[in-house]
Amino acid sequence: MKNVLALPLRPYLAALLTALALMMPSASRAAGFEELVARLPEGGYSDRAQTIDAIARTGDPRAAQLFEALLEGRLHARKADGRVVILVEGAAGATAIDALSGESLGEAPARSTERIKVNNRLRGMLRSAIGALSLTSPDRETRLRAAQSVLKSGDPADIEALDAALSAESDREVAAALAEARAAAILNAKAPVAERRAAVAILAARGDAAAQAALAPHASDPAIVAEVAAALARIERTQRMWGVAQNVWYGLSLGSVLMLAAIGLAITFGVMGVINMAHGELVMLGAYTTFAVQEAIRGSAPWLFDFSLLIAAPLAMLVAGGVGIAIERGIVRHLYGRPLETLLATWGVSLILQQAVRTIFGPNNREVGNPSWMSGAFEIGQMTVTWSRLWILIFALAVFFALLLVLRRSFFGLQMRAVTQDRPMAAEMGIDTGRVDALTFGLGAGIAGLAGVALSQIDNVSPNLGQSYIVDSFMVVVFGGAGNLWGALAGGFGLGVVNKFLEPWTGAVLGKILVLAFIILFIQKRPRGLFALRGRAAEA
Amino acid sequence: MARIIDRRMAIFLAGLFILTVGLPVASSAAAGELAPAYLVSLVGKYLCYALLAVALDLVWGLCGILSLGHGAFFALGGYAMGMHLMRQIGPRGVYGDPVLPDFMVFLNWQELPWFWLGFDSFWFAALMAMAAPGLLAFVFGWFAFRSRVSGVYLSIITQAMTYALMLAFFRNEMGFGGNNGLTDFKEILGLDLTAASTRTGLFAASALALAGGLLIARWIAASKLGRVLVAIRDAEERARFLGYRVEHYKLFVFAVSAVMAGVAGALYVPQVGIINPGEFSPANSIEIVIWVALGGRGTLVGAALGAMLVALAKTLLTAWLPELWLFALGGLFVLVTLWLPRGVLGALEDGLGRLRPARAAAPEEARA
Amino acid sequence: MSGSLLYLSGVSKSFEGFRAIDNLSLVVLPGELRAVIGPNGAGKTTMMDIVTGKTRPDEGEVLWKETVDLTRADEVETARLGIGRKFQKPSVIESLTVAENLELALKGPRGVGATLFGRRTREEAREIERLLALVRLEEARDALAGSMSHGQKQWLEIGMLLAQDPELLLVDEPAAGMTDAETMRTAELLREIAGRHAVVVVEHDMEFVRALGCKVTVLHQGRVLAEGSLAHVSANAEVIEVYLGR
Structure with a gap:
């Protein structure tokens, strides 16, 4: 995630993720999702940004796949009926599947569909949204990966999303990964010293290269300099072992x-x-x-x-x-x-x-x-x-x-x-x-x-x-x-x-x-x- | 002297003399280029192999030390000469650096490594071509013989030695041109290496070295020391209980042999125009053994003949039927060990029955 | 003991828990002829290995002429001190001639340089002739040692031992593989050379030991069981039990 792009989106995302955590009733969410998807091809980039935001707010599990397709330019609108489809490239040519139902719609000849375009701003927004969505994805591996990517970025803006995901997480390993990611974010967020100390301890316990990378920038932080030094030494020992x-x-x-x-x-x-x-x-x-x-x-x-x-x-x-x-x-x-x-x-x-x-x-x-x-x-x-x-x-x-x-x-x-x-x-x-x-x-x-x-x-x-x-x-x-x-x-x-x-x-x-x-x-x-x-x- | 130049030695030296005079004459313009010019360098290369084979026969045939690493001594001699020839290129390299060889410029080296110093002098290089292999053999042998490593164990560690050197010389950091080795030589002693006269000179030098090597080896074999070496080969324990310091004798003959191999390598490189780490490969060293075995182990002259025979066969076969060469070489190893334990020369002499069977010649049985 | 040539005291040697030599003591005087007998595994060969420096004892003293510690010497050093050894299996240099075998054994400088430049002197040639006559191999002078019969090889090896002119000869089963006539001739030869050299003979063949007519040491399980004349040890009850079984 590029920080330059992510910065203006932070307030947005925080709100969006809080909404996600609240878990809206599923019936209204499903209806809204389909309607919003149908609206995606319409209008200019700013309209699309609003639609994307709204889709993210629905918290629909299909959103992640949809966003990924959009990000990769595989989300198209069929010229004939305006239906939103995801193109899958195969050996024989592209086939279309319905973006909502996932049902296969057969071959999609080159000129029969039109790509739904995104610009850089939208791309950044999509990436953040995918990351946040992944934290609560039903797939355990996806959540784990998402937690690791947050650990790497250590973005303080993700703290709330992490808290939300943590409270819902039942898998111990994923929970640990989320806590570690949160610790990295806490350090970057200049949180109160006690919290930062706790974060250092969590990362030290993790003990790998990612934890080391998350800690290293704070080696000269006067408030926790001793803790970080000790933690880094401990990580080094673990790694050597x-x-x-x-x-x-x-x-x-x-x-x-x-x-x-x-x-x-x-x-x-x-x-x-x-x-x-x-x-x-x-x-x-x-x-x-x-x-x-x-x-x-x-x-x-x-x-x-x-x-x-x-x-x-x-x-x-x-x-x-x-x-x-x-x-x-x-x-x-x-x-x-x-x-x-x-x-x-x-x-x-x-x-x-x-x-x-x-x-x-x-x-x-x-x-x-x-x-x-x-x-x-x-x-x-x-x-x-x-x-x-x-x-x-x-x-x-x-x-x-x-x-x-x-x-x-x-x-x-x-x-x-x-x-x-x-x-x-x-x-x-x-x-x-x-x-x-x-x-x-x-x-x-x-x-x-x-x-x-x-x-x-x-x-x-x-x-x-x-x-x-x-x-x-x-x-x-x-x-x-x-x-x-x-x-x-x-x-x-x-x-x-x-x-x-x-x-x-x-x-x-x-x-x-x-x-x-x-x-x-x-x-x-x-x-x-x-x-x-x-x-x-x-x-x- | 009569003991040194026996009948087979006399015949061989006469043949070598005729070849040395005849071939350059035949390939000269005056004779209407009866023989193609490249033959001079080709046969010159064979003569270097022959000298290498004599060197191995000295340790294996006479003293029973089967070295599977003699290629290393040959290659070290070759590298010493190659380093001199590299320095002789001077500013005529591709990069035109007045001091540094091309590969060093390519590796962004700023100055000549210390172990390259002195190699601009031919005589220093010639000395090193003998000293480097001699020293390696001395150090290696000192360790191996002192602790009584012998038989196949010794063979295997000599093989490991040349293998380790091959790996080392493949490294660019070693400063010997890595993979590509040393090549693009221009001249030796101020003479153009591509000139027919230079090639003839190198050919003659190789013939002279071979004759010299044979005579030295024969002198050693015919001396009382030669008989001590045979005693060590046949009954090492007995030699020891007779009061002979076996390890000193082995060390002596091993080092002499290594120096001889180094000389062969130093003469070989200017004639083929390249030296690379492949010369250290264990397969090369084992090939030397088959030259000796084919010619007749312990006969010295036979070793030289065997080397030339195999080299000739290799030249012909790899040109005509490259697929067949390894089959032929492999078959040769099997046939010679099974059916020609005394080699071609031994079989020939047995067959003719005219010459007295060589006494210090091929043992009936090698001991581990 | 004063005036001893070879002195072993309390010598022990184990191989992987097996005691080949167990607290062995033995004295050999200059010029003495001594037979060592004993069943298989009695430690005869190990004893010779220890004396010649081939094997180091675990404990005990081995002294040469009361002063030189043989446990610190190796085979070459013991040979140079004046201990010659004949192996059980004849060990001659098969691809050298009989005369050359003797030449290599002749007392003289043993260095690399000396052998490279040395030539056979007239004296040495004479000495070789004398030895050839002594071991009755004049005819075979220029034949390869490898082509000799087993008995001839044994004699050649004894000849080589004599060529070294050692003060002590260790002779391991010299009569093995010989005809009766050859055996008797060998015993005669050993008796002849004793006096000038001390000779220790290890042997199984009782006829041969009788022909030697010397002091006998009986080894059993690495120890001296009995010592004395053949008649004396033959009467020893323990010896009879070891030899005849129980």
């Missing part, structure tokens, strides 16, 4: 991604001592599987879209796991005991996979959509949490614990641990170590595929997807300690959080460089990572 919480959240979110990408790597390295450089490309395959599933759904069964990820996850695990087993049987198997050669050969595989995907799907980013339950965000206090990130965190932890369960409780897990700890002995006891190796590699690869499904939701799906995670996931493995799931968990989340805490100070790139440097130094101290493998296996 929420800032830390937000960083922790970002860190955990990044960490969950890193952990997902690294956990499969930790398995293959831990059990077989194999560094799989194609791991990133297996992640990429998972992401492309998601893309392919979504394409198929878009083409044949769009109603399934919300389930696309649930369908893609097992498929991605199969695809990546299958490729993983093929890599193990075809290449890695022949190179056991030669970790450096394995590293090189799997790097070769990674190049081939990259180029294959580039050839099949093209070199550009492919669009993978969020299902409805993964899009959007919600707020906790002053912290924003996106649904996609939250689901990925949950997913990552679920994968982690499922894997832990497989390793600890299943027969396959038992065999795997046997092979890790003493390969010759395991073979001696009749365990088919070759089969265990292949399945372990396949398991690690399959988890990479799952990571790809998750990553497709927050990152670009391109042939380079794997490359951008490979160094990071190695760092997680090296930091956490190879071959230990808890190491991957601690490494992933630890590095994620450290990264996000460094970023505000140093910028994203420098933060990352510092983290890399830190790890290089860290592994001097603990060459085998945080959770080092123990016993004779570690010597290999």
Whole structure:
């Protein structure tokens, strides 16, 4: 709201809102409203101003929509019968709906209606009226938004409207927002010192950037200087706390991604001592599987879209796991005991996979959509949490614990641990170590595929997807300690959080460089990572 | 001396000599431009790669340290030379600033950062092209080898090192031209970089550097120190219990190798006309490893040959069938590790059976 | 104890709660030949790791010639002090020749510069020939160490130990994988070199220990169970129980 425009309107509005608060009997109000609307197209701007004022006084719930249409130039009068309509632009052209009943009147060809014009003065008036009307709107969200916008403007002229709205408000959250908005207005209104002190306290309790902005101009107000200073300090503390919480959240979110990408790597390295450089490309395959599933759904069964990820996850695990087993049987198997050669050969595989995907799907980013339950965000206090990130965190932890369960409780897990700890002995006891190796590699690869499904939701799906995670996931493995799931968990989340805490100070790139440097130094101290493998296996 | 220049070294040096004399002659006007002029710079570039491969073979083949970050030393050498060439542009840049390179003017910098001082001198730049990578290798190696980080762990942190440097050099604030790197060079030692004679000179210098690098590497390999390095590669524990300070030896050979890589980078930049942070990418560094593996790990000469072979294949394939290049390169990694553990040179010599199997050559098995 | 070459007192070492060495005390005199026997997990290898500086003990004293604290030395330092070690699994440099293996082991400067510029002197060549004869590998002089048989590798490693000219040789299961004739020859060789060098042999093979004919220390669960001649310890009830089971 522009104050220049709003100023001359203040007396008006105050009166209007008082009237609103009185809640006139509804029957007479409805009649008056329809009549007034019909009168809108007539006369000049000053006539229209009077009509608008009168409409606002009716307090009719339809007024807000009407004013908005008028403000946006979508309120027209039909040339044929003078009926006031709201135009709605669609793909095929404009359609008209009745401004009073909301009933659709079909297509409105370009020259069949005439716009009801407004000038700047009317626009300002409309905005104020909409704001005031919104404070008592039946829609809770609208009231909340209106209260927030008043908090931002802190316009003393709104105090009466706020008082009226407050007395009628039953929702606790909206009431609090209204009280905060009122406090901001009170401060600006140079109200008695006691009231201003109370207002400062209310805003201090709110504790966010809006409250800070409302308080800041009064920092030198001699009457309340101490209170404001204390309140600002308190707000800063609150904000810092929420800032830390937000960083922790970002860190955990990044960490969950890193952990997902690294956990499969930790398995293959831990059990077989194999560094799989194609791991990133297996992640990429998972992401492309998601893309392919979504394409198929878009083409044949769009109603399934919300389930696309649930369908893609097992498929991605199969695809990546299958490729993983093929890599193990075809290449890695022949190179056991030669970790450096394995590293090189799997790097070769990674190049081939990259180029294959580039050839099949093209070199550009492919669009993978969020299902409805993964899009959007919600707020906790002053912290924003996106649904996609939250689901990925949950997913990552679920994968982690499922894997832990497989390793600890299943027969396959038992065999795997046997092979890790003493390969010759395991073979001696009749365990088919070759089969265990292949399945372990396949398991690690399959988890990479799952990571790809998750990553497709927050990152670009391109042939380079794997490359951008490979160094990071190695760092997680090296930091956490190879071959230990808890190491991957601690490494992933630890590095994620450290990264996000460094970023505000140093910028994203420098933060990352510092983290890399830190790890290089860290592994001097603990060459085998945080959770080092123990016993004779570690010597290999 | 006979121990240093063995038969394969003699054959290679002879071939290199013929190439160095023959190619410029063939592409000169006198010979009716038998070979296109651009070949001189192209082969000159290959020779730089070959020197880089020899440097890596020194640490990997001889001492078993698989560095996945040698591209960083190469790039640092290249940047040192690039900085000198930038200073040589002088007021001929787009913005015409007498001192500041174009990208600094563009970033609104008022004066030359301190680390650019001195680079107007060729000899200082040449010294830095060796000192910067050598120092980085020394510091990095001092930390890594002292705490006995080895095997794949070492490989991974060398990769992290070059990755971190890549990210750093991408930043404009670093003062090395950010994304675009350093380019638009005009002249070196007062000679026009586009002139055929300058290009021939750089080509000859690269050939000389390669020959020198090979001889130094071979001298190290043939000395008792070379045998200590082999001992460290084959049985690090044994070397330690024999009383050899393993970390000192590793540090020595790592630093020498880094300096060699830096020289290769410094010769490479004026011939290709650009250096940018992409040279630090981990993929580049791993590619060097495949040159060495293809040629024959531990054979030095084989590493040089491998580099030239792969570079040639890359030039041809990326021109004809760019789609196929990564398939070919990826396939090469797989094939060489599975079926050519001793590389082309090893296979060739095994096949011919004429030459005595190289002793200090490719180990049967690398240890982690 | 006065005049000791190696002195261990109250040494303990645990790995994750497992006491590999438990209050171990041991004295080796200069030139002494000593056999250490004990079942698997008795702490023999850990003891060698501690003496050579590969592992730091949790507590206890390890003294070299009564003055040098070995718990503060690492492998390289103990090697330079004069302690040579042969591993259980033969550890030779497979892609060097037999002669080159011996050359690297020869006593002499170990610095980077010295090895880069040093050349094999005539004396060194003679010493290599002497050692080749001693371990009976003259024929294999120029063959790769990797191409040797298991027994030959064991001897080569013993030869390398001798080339270091250490005052103390720690020899871990030298007879493993040898034929009977080779085993006897090895015992003979160790007896020969004792006197000039102190030798501590860890061994399972009782025939071999008998052939050594020296003082025997029996380790069990990280502690000294018995010490004395083979006949003496063989008569010890505890030793019999440990070896024959209950």
